[in-house]
Amino acid sequence: MHEMSLCESILQVLEQQAEVQRYRKVKTVWLEIGALAGVEIEALRFSFDMVVLGSLAEHARLEIIEIPGQAWCLPCGCNVDVQQLYDVCPHCGSHQLQVNKGDHMRIKELEVE
Ligand SMILES: [Zn+2]
Structure with a gap:
């Protein structure tokens, strides 16, 4: 399940940021997830709760902001x-689409203490 490794990378970012911003606890994580990012949101929530056990983000709330997918159509x-x-x-039914929105996942904001 690749959601598990996504959560591990999120936790890594949280831990790195903790050193830079000097916080000890993460209370809320706002996560932007594009519709085309290939992320299963339920699986992500489930993995997140497991991955953060015993970490600085234990019991952190996960707020998910879904970003719709958008692409540039060459013919249109x-x-x-x-x-x-x-x-x-x-x-127009063309396959000549270049995705320009909603194909990534990123941490938008953190609530820490
Ligand atoms: Zn088109």
């Missing part, structure tokens, strides 16, 4: 909404 010359990676353009 405009941005279109896409639900999945490798979707076709909803207007």
Whole structure:
């Protein structure tokens, strides 16, 4: 399950930031997850609770902000909404789409003490 390794990298970031920003406890993590990032949100929540056990983020609340997918369609010359990676353009059916939004995951904000 790759959500588990995603959570491990999130925890690494939290621990690195703890040294820089000098906090001891993470209370809330706001996570942006793109619809095209290939992340299973339920699996991510489940993994997060396990990965943070005994860490500075134990009992931290995970707030997930879902970012819709968007791609540039070459034939249409405009941005279109896409639900999945490798979707076709909803207007012209073309595969010539360049995803430009919603294909990543990142930590948006932290509440710490
Ligand atoms: Zn199109």
